[in-house]
Amino acid sequence: MDEDQNLARLLLDGFRWFDEALLAALNERHDTRITSSQSLLFADLSQHGVRQADLARSIGVSRQAVYELVRGLEQQGLVKVTPDPTSGRSKLVVPTKRGVESMQLAKEVFVGLEAELRSRIGDMSVDRLRAALAEDWGESRRSSDPAS
Amino acid sequence: MDEDQNLARLLLDGFRWFDEALLAALNERHDTRITSSQSLLFADLSQHGVRQADLARSIGVSRQAVYELVRGLEQQGLVKVTPDPTSGRSKLVVPTKRGVESMQLAKEVFVGLEAELRSRIGDMSVDRLRAALAEDWGESRRSSDPAS
DNA sequence: CCAATGTCAGCATAACTGACATCA
DNA sequence: CTGATGTCAGTTGTGCTGACATTG
Numbered sequence: 001m002d003e004d005q006n007l008a009r010l011l012l013d014g015f016r017w018f019d020e021a022l023l024a025a026l027n028e029r030h031d032t033r034i035t036s037s038q039s040l041l042f043a044d045l046s047q048h049g050v051r052q053a054d055l056a057r058s059i060g061v062s063r064q065a066v067y068e069l070v071r072g073l074e075q076q077g078l079v080k081v082t083p084d085p086t087s088g089r090s091k092l093v094v095p096t097k098r099g100v101e102s103m104q105l106a107k108e109v110f111v112g113l114e115a116e117l118r119s120r121i122g123d124m125s126v127d128r129l130r131a132a133l134a135e136d137w138g139e140s141r142r143s144s145d146p147a148s
Numbered sequence: 149m150d151e152d153q154n155l156a157r158l159l160l161d162g163f164r165w166f167d168e169a170l171l172a173a174l175n176e177r178h179d180t181r182i183t184s185s186q187s188l189l190f191a192d193l194s195q196h197g198v199r200q201a202d203l204a205r206s207i208g209v210s211r212q213a214v215y216e217l218v219r220g221l222e223q224q225g226l227v228k229v230t231p232d233p234t235s236g237r238s239k240l241v242v243p244t245k246r247g248v249e250s251m252q253l254a255k256e257v258f259v260g261l262e263a264e265l266r267s268r269i270g271d272m273s274v275d276r277l278r279a280a281l282a283e284d285w286g287e288s289r290r291s292s293d294p295a296s
Numbered sequence: 297c298c299a300a301t302g303t304c305a306g307c308a309t310a311a312c313t314g315a316c317a318t319c320a
Numbered sequence: 321c322t323g324a325t326g327t328c329a330g331t332t333g334t335g336c337t338g339a340c341a342t343t344g
Contacts, residue, residue: 005282007166007277018154018156040160043154043157060164113155121280121285125279128277128280133155135268137162140169140261141168141172141173
């Protein structure tokens with residue numbers, strides 16, 4: 001269709017295709033109020049617990065931003081924050097039973113969406129899409145981010 | 149790299165790869181303060197002028213959101229808003245001379261980035277990436293409704 | 297002392313809904 | 321009258337920097 005569109009726009013549209021459906025399914029079928037940013041966090045949770053600072057690095061935002069996102073998930077009873085037994089200054093973000101259910105649902109939705117996409121544009125296109133995205137693109141131009 | 153990542157996350161990372169470099173180049177080399185959202189708008193401008201409502205539909209946000217984005221671009225002297233001669237209730241968003249320069253720079257940056265990506269992951273991968281994204285994915289909603 | 301972590305306050309940005317006057 | 325458009329007000333979400341106490 002839009003062959004003259006720039007790649008950035010195409011990539012964003014692709015992301016939205018997944019994101020909108022995921023949030024709709026999650027919030028309708030599991031009666032939550034997860035936002036787009038929270039769902040990003042969600043994908044990196046583990047039943048063993050993850051530190052907020054690690055989550056921040058993993059999704060590429062500040063510790064302070066993660067703090068807010070976690071707070072929102074906690075208020076919905078999807079995660080709980082517990083002290084890290086191995087380090088007094090850290091805390092672990094652990095999904096609750098309800099949180100694990102949401103994570104499971106999210107996984108199912110992703111599988112379903114990818115299957116739907118395969119039926120639309122073909123197995124080969126999806127495989128190639130994933131392959132290209134999974135490669136190492138390197139840094140796009142940045143002068144080594146001064147983050148952290 | 150992350151082959152077990154879900155497609156949504158991969159697509160988002162790909163978008164960010166382009167977006168961060170574009171904004172950096174634009175704002176450093178043309179001394180502007182364009183934000184990520186504004187740059188999206190930017191891609192759909194035309195020297196002939198475009199209605200705000202059309203821009204809203206084209207980038208997928210509300211008219212009110214576009215109104216704010218345009219306002220920001222106007223304050224930077226990158227666009228001007230003029231009455232639509234063919235319709236009294238509409239206005240046209242037209243890039244200024246300086247705006248056209250930015251648009252040109254943005255285009256060059258995109259070309260450069262895509263070329264850089266080609267040198268990293270190969271021509272074939274980029275072609276396939278673009279091909280898969282340019283296809284018609286259809287609507288993502290309605291993933292096997294659970295009865296309801 | 298130094299570095300990492302979580303927390304809080306303040307600020308900027310983005311996008312939404314609702315409402316409304318104007319005009320085709 | 322109906323519907324599209326731009327505008328304004330209010331609200332929510334997101335993420336940033338700066339600052340700070342706690343802890344390793």
